[in-house]
Amino acid sequence: MKKLNLLKIIIFLITIHFISCTNEFDYGKIINAVKTLEFSNVTQTTANVSGNIITDNGASITSRGICYGIDNNPTISGPKKLYDTAELGNFTCTIDNLEPSTTYYARAYATNSYGTAYGVSITFTTLKATVPIISSTTAANLVTATTAKTGGIITNSGASNVISRGVCYSSTSAVPTIANSKTNNGTGIGSFISLIDGLTPNTIYYIRAYATNGIGTAYGDVKSFSTTTATIPTGIITTTASAITLTSASSGGTISNDGGASITSRGICWSTTTTSPTIVNTKSINGSGVGAYTSALTSLTPGTTYYVRAYATNNVGTAYGNTIAFNTIAATIPNGITTNSVSSITQNSSICGGNINTDGGATITSRGVCYSNTNSNPNITNTKTIDGTGIGAFSSSLTSLSANKTYYVRAYATNGVGTAYGTTRTFVTSSATIPTGISTTSISSISQNTANSGGTITSDGGAAITSRGICWSNTNSNPTISNTKTTDGSSIGSFNSSMSGLLPGVTYYVRAYATNSLGTAYGPARTFSTLVPAIAVGQSYQGGIIAYIFQSGDSGYISGQIHGIITPSVNQSAGVTWGCSGNSIGTSTFFGTGQSNTTSIINSCLTSNTAARICYNLSFGGYTDWYLPSYFELEKLYINRSLIGGFNNVSYWSSSQYNSTNAYGISFTTGATISSTKTSSLYVRAIRKF
Structure with missing residues (x-):
């Protein structure tokens, strides 16, 4: 075992020596050079993560911190939090701007000239988002009867x-x-101030701060306060009167406190009898609320002392300001009166008028012009007009004047103080003439032997009309009183006249007339024809000969009325083409279609001197509404040819087309239907309806 440990030590020393000799040390691969320790204080958007730098491997550390992200093993190429010192040892970074309810990976790192070393990754999850956190509700202050300040x-x-x-x-x-x-009060966190108004006086209110985010609404602690008791308004000052005239003035007031209850009405009150006027006297209403305002006093009496006080009303009562007094200016007669130039002068009338600038402080009860042809300074005891009341411009009509006379005229205005006059103007009426403006009434109630008319006379020319009426003749197109006449009064205006003893079926000319001492004037002439005894085919009527009378079922027939076809007493052509061969034109053969056929031909065929155009352009017997008959209308002319007269035993054109090259006609020799080429030359007889 001792031999094994000794071997490990020898290998470690050889490794260190090898690395230092080759200068190829990778700091980032040193095991346990950097440790990630722990996380703490995790909130919805922040977390603390700590680390420890164990060794710098002989090269100074240039930066250290925590790198983090939603993926494992984050690096410094992603989000990171840099610690403020770069040295060995423990450190803690606070990571912010995190998303709620999100799992993050974090690890410590350190960088020196060899590279960057990382600790192991640790993981933490941020808290869920919540409603805001409110630390406190601000206690109410600056409390009045209707307002408070909190936050x-x-x-x-x-x-x-x-x-x-x-x-x-x-x-x-x-x-x-x-x-x-x-x-x-806005958005975001931090302190805020709230001003509450519209409260009820002497009332306990409960308050608490609130904040709303995407999760919901949070509230602060509840506090309470009591509003003060309301009083009538205070601090009312009446404005000194200004802009004083005979009937008006300006005042107003200033209100500094509403007494804890909203001011619902404010203004000024005034009186001529009490030095302490109230709102039961005359008053103005000038809005609501505290502050300064201006009031207008109107309809005052000139030369009078007035007492004025500002007032303000809330739901507790009405308070008043100090009393001020002023005198209106005394009234005078009207002034600034001008007389207009005289215009529209005739023999017995003219137009004048005037303008009144001021009423002198008393209402103008009468105004107009006074005039005379004897008094060079006319007054209201002379002839006068009355043209309304009040100041301003007015127009006056002077009537019943004498012709060729000099008149004096001036405007006047009367108020309670007296009458004032404008400057005098002079004019001369025109010399008398024969009557003018004569019109002749339309003729009515025409029978075979009688008719009614009349006229209107607008001016007698400055001399009294001695006779008026109508005059008429069947030979003189401008009849005079030397012809037959009526006498229907002796004044201007409208009148009615009756004519009798007339001849049946005769054209008469009628004019209204009026006579004064200078002569006779006439209105324009009117023309009428008395009725004929009966209407029959072959009779002369309305510019031609009656060729046919409409019967029940005919186009144009009206029950109880007489209508039909009239044709001239002579042919309109002894030979002319139908025209526009090869041009198909929409026409009809039916009775009653001749007029529309003619219009279609005229619009579609521009050739001159054709059958349809001759009729269309015809002016005969005082009428111009002639047209070429349709086939069945032409047939009526053939049937009644002997009663009508003037026809030849030849063929006549109709306005009914057969095809693009032919059109219908009728042989007045045999009565046969013909279809002639449009280039053929046939006779023409026009018709019109009555």
Whole structure:
């Protein structure tokens, strides 16, 4: 055994000597050069790990510490905690920023010029995250009837960020929670201050700090306090009156303390009879709460002494400030009155008016202009207008003036003190003329022998109208009173007139007229035709000859009314093409489609001087709504050709297309339907509806 131990010693000395001779020592391979000792004080985010450096192998240690991670055998290439001194011996590092509920591996290390040596790995598991830890609730201080100051201290977040913190409070629950009233005072750990308001006076409240993280809510210890008893507000000062006018002034107040109960109303109260006005007198309401405010006194009486006090009301009662007094300015007659320029001058009227800057401190009860053609300084005993009340601009209408007269006019304003006037303006009315603004009323109630009309006269031209009415003629397109007339009064305005003894089926021209001493004026002429005794095919009517009267079932037929087709008394062409051969145009042969056929042809065929275009452009008998008849409309013309007259024994075009190269027509010799090429030359007869 002694020989064996001696052999081991010899081998160890030879090894040491060999290493030192070759200078190839690997410090990191020295067994037990570094030891990992233990872990301690493990929390959710921190842990202490200690180690021991046994030997530096003859080269100074440059750094030492603990390397750690979630994988076994961590190295310094990963997370590590560097100890602040690099020497042999024991040391302990606190590892932070760890994750809760996580298993970590850690081992001590030391580094010198040879390399890095590690201890064995040890393992530990961090604690689970918890609610925050609150060390205390701050006792309430600065307590008033409605407010208090408190707070708390949060010493640990529980390994989860504190997202809300504050104080919860209640007057009914001895252990308040965040389900009760609460403050919110930011996030994170540490000390915080909470200001509680809106409390009830003379009441016991229970408070405790709270902190909420992702795990839940933690609470501090419960404390209590009592609010003070509320009083009426105190420290009220009335503001000196300013901006004093005849009817208004400015004041206000300052309230320094609400007495422990919220101020619900504040303002000023004033009176002319008591030196200590209260809120039962006239008052203003200017918001709520403590602080300074401004109040406006309005609708005051000029030249009067007023007494004013600021007031403040809470639920205990009303308190008042000191009384101040001031006098409003005395009232005068209105001032700053100007007379407008005179405009719109006629023989018997004009427009004027004025502007009033101030009412003198008394309400203006009447304003307008006064005028005269004899008094160069007219007043309200002369003729006057009344154009409202109050200050500002107004317009006045002067009526019933005499033509070609000089008038004097000036604005006036009256208040309780008296009447004030503006400057005088002069104008001359226009000379009289024949009446103007005459219109002729539309003709109504037309029969074979009678009709109604009338007119409106807006101005007599400055001379009284002696006669008015209507005049009419069937030969003179601008009838005068030398023609037949009515006499319907002698003034301006509207009137009605009746015409009788008219001829049936005759066109008449009618004008309203008005006569004064300077002559007669007329309105515009209106035209109407008396009714014909009866309507029949072959009768002249509305620019042509009635060719057909609609029967039940016809397009355009209206029960109880007479409508039909009119055709000119002569042909519109003795030979013209239908046009646009080879162009297929959408048309119809049906009765009542001629007008739409014609429109389609005009829009699709631009060739000039075709059958449809001749009818479309026709102006005949005072009418322009003519068109080329459809096939069945043309058939009605053929059937009644002898009553209509003016037809030739030839073929006539319809507006109904047969195909792209042919169109329908009718032979007025035989009545046969024909389909002629669109280039053929046929007669044309237009129609229109009535």
